[in-house]
Amino acid sequence: QQQVKQSPQSLIVQKGGISIINCAYENTAFDYFPWYQQFPGKGPALLIAIRPDVSEKKEGRFTISFNKSAKQFSLHIMDSQPGDSATYFCAASMIGSGGSNYKLTFGKGTLLTVNP
């Protein structure tokens, strides 16, 4: 089943706090898991992505944690800032060796608000 479940739907965090967004997937063939950040009036921007051969990937204040056995992955935003306030989408895809069947399935999104 090509479905990615994302939670929570909305999240309010104080400045300096940790924001955590979770996603779960069904299809074990998925092998590419990106996170996108979308500001109002803008297109989604690729934030960070992970492949299932690693359990964690960190880029600055953003970290993806990946649990292959549980079929779950999460985004952690450390030291959250008001400028991080946006909608975050997780996604999953089957890139495989050739990438000829590349299609992203998106979660429903999380609206993050970081209060000053």
Place this chain on the structure above:
Amino acid sequence: SAVISQKPSRDICQRGTSLTIQCQVDSQVTMMFWYRQQPGQSLTLIATANQGSEATYESGFVIDKFPISRPNLTFSTLTVSNMSPEDSSIYLCSVRVGAGELFFGEGSRLTVL
């Protein structure tokens, strides 16, 4: 990465008319995609547009309603035909670059009255 330009950025259209959205990429890409994002919702893939072949449509989307052209490796168009208010959405062009990274344009915001 890739720089993706979409035109128009927004439009207000009357019911029953058609609108063509253009997508221009600053580099040659094999795979281009069109997504729809309804207000406050997630992204849904409409179709995959590859140069030199007909677009591949996802379930629930048909060529008569959303004809797509892909004349070269840097350009594509999506037409929303015979529009109704239910077609009011953001339409996003995206391209695959490198090892699978997908980049999006800013979107075309369509309102149908």
